[in-house]
Amino acid sequence: MILPVVAYGDPVLKKPAKPVEPGYPHLQEFIADMYETMHNASGVGLAAPQVGLSIRLFVVDSSSFEKEGSPGFRQVFINPEIKEEEGKEWIFNEGCLSIPGIREDIRRQPLIRIRFADENFVLHEKTYDGMQARIIQHEYDHIEGILFTDHISPLRKRLLKKKLLDISKGIVDVDYRMKFPLAKK
Numbered sequence: 001m002i003l004p005v006v007a008y009g010d011p012v013l014k015k016p017a018k019p020v021e022p023g024y025p026h027l028q029e030f031i032a033d034m035y036e037t038m039h040n041a042s043g044v045g046l047a048a049p050q051v052g053l054s055i056r057l058f059v060v061d062s063s064s065f066e067k068e069g070s071p072g073f074r075q076v077f078i079n080p081e082i083k084e085e086e087g088k089e090w091i092f093n094e095g096c097l098s099i100p101g102i103r104e105d106i107r108r109q110p111l112i113r114i115r116f117a118d119e120n121f122v123l124h125e126k127t128y129d130g131m132q133a134r135i136i137q138h139e140y141d142h143i144e145g146i147l148f149t150d151h152i153s154p155l156r157k158r159l160l161k162k163k164l165l166d167i168s169k170g171i172v173d174v175d176y177r178m179k180f181p182l183a184k185k
C-alpha cells in the first residue's frame, strides 16, 4: 500500500523517533509499504517519520541510483546506531521526498560504521562508503528529527523560506501522494 509522504513543516519530521520493539505490530507489512511508497516516489531512501510514524526505521534501495556495473543495495535499518563517521567531508546535492523541488549541497563524511537490526531483528554491524553512506546518513538524520535543510547556512535557509512554506501548504508540483501540514481543508 502506498502511504502519503509527510511534507516539510509537519512536527513529526522534527521529532526524534522511538526505538522499535521486537513484536511491533504489523512490522513486515509496514516495511513492504515503505518500499512501495519509496519506489512509487522514485526515492532511494525513506524513513518512518516521513510517513507519519515516529519509529527508528528506514529503508534504502539505491539500485536505480547506482552507476551501471554497480549493484546498488537494498536494506531495512531498524534501531540503527552510527558508531563512527570518518574521512574528509564531501559535497553532494541532496533532495528529500518530504521537500519536493528543493535540492541543496550538503557536506557529509564519506565513511560510516553502523549497527542495526534487520527485518528479523538480527543485528548487523557494517561499514558503508560513498553514496551508500550518504543515503544512510540522510535517512538516519530523519529518525533524529533532522532534515537536510538543517545543514544549510542561515542565509541559504532564508532564501528558501517562501518555497518551504509553500511546500507545507501544498503549493508544489509533485507526482506522488503527500500530506501537507498547512494545506487548506
Ligand code: NI
Pocket (backbone or CB within 6 Å): 095, 096, 097, 098, 138, 139, 142
Ligand atoms: Ni529525506
